[in-house]
Amino acid sequence: MKYIVRGRINQIMTLGAPVLAFAMALWMGNGANVSGRVQTSLSMSFIVQLFGIYMALAGVIVGMRGNCSLLWLFDRGYRKSAIIGMLLTAGFPVAFLQSFAVISGLFLTGYLPGNIVPFAVLGAFVQSISVSAAGIFVGTISRDVAVLQWVSLPLLLLGAVAINLAGVLDLSIIAALPFGVGMVVALGGLDNSMVPVFGAITASVLWTSAFIWLSVVGWKWSSRAA
Numbered sequence: 001m002k003y004i005v006r007g008r009i010n011q012i013m014t015l016g017a018p019v020l021a022f023a024m025a026l027w028m029g030n031g032a033n034v035s036g037r038v039q040t041s042l043s044m045s046f047i048v049q050l051f052g053i054y055m056a057l058a059g060v061i062v063g064m065r066g067n068c069s070l071l072w073l074f075d076r077g078y079r080k081s082a083i084i085g086m087l088l089t090a091g092f093p094v095a096f097l098q099s100f101a102v103i104s105g106l107f108l109t110g111y112l113p114g115n116i117v118p119f120a121v122l123g124a125f126v127q128s129i130s131v132s133a134a135g136i137f138v139g140t141i142s143r144d145v146a147v148l149q150w151v152s153l154p155l156l157l158l159g160a161v162a163i164n165l166a167g168v169l170d171l172s173i174i175a176a177l178p179f180g181v182g183m184v185v186a187l188g189g190l191d192n193s194m195v196p197v198f199g200a201i202t203a204s205v206l207w208t209s210a211f212i213w214l215s216v217v218g219w220k221w222s223s224r225a226a
Contacts, residue, residue, distance in 0.1 A: 014052055014098070018098045021045070021047065022105045025040050037111045038111075038113065042182075043163050043183070045102040045182075048102055049099055049124075050159045052094075053092075054095075054132075054135040054156070055135065058142060058148055061139030062144060070083070091132035123181060127179060130178060133211035136215050138155065158178060163183055174200070175197075175203055178207045
């Protein structure tokens with residue numbers, strides 16, 4: 001956990017992202033009708049994980065590989081599956097808390113109706129696991145920080161598209177995308193559309209499993225081997 005919140009950049013991403021997302025939701029939803037405020041509030045509540053823990057976890061792995069911390073752990077008997085498991089266990093609670101902070105703030109300010117909050121919280125929890133696994137995967141395949149900036153973009157953009165288009169495209173389409181589960185659970189739960197909700201959760205489990213498997217397969221202990 002300390003590696004995730006240590007360092008100025010990681011602190012900005014983990015602690016500053018919820019504040020920025022909350023402010024953006026208030027600004028973008030100002031003057032909108034109830035439906036518009038809900039859509040904006042949910043989008044910011046879930047996208048915060050991508051600009052927070054997703055990038056932070058990827059940066060942690062690149063940093064630990066660069067300063068030989070991973071080799072230090074290897075010499076002490078840690079294996080890649082154990083390290084990936086520890087990073088995932090430490091990362092997804094932070095991702096969930098990032099979304100929970102935004103959801104709570106928007107509910108308290110009246111932007112997010114109370115009847116959607118339980119579904120939004122559930123969606124944030126499920127999404128936090130897949131986002132954390134994706135961050136670990138991106139960090140695994142990135143040789144250094146310069147490469148990380150480019151490697152992280154495809155999933156980051158795909159997640160942003162899935163989240164922001166959830167109110168436009170059919171939920172079954174959003175459900176199949178890596179980070180669409182939060183929006184699908186929130187909107188589908190509110191409308192009692194359980195089929196896309198279960199589909200989104202299933203897809204999220206599959207994406208998470210794929211990210212973890214690819215991380216194990218592509219793991220590098222040092223930047224020289226990357």
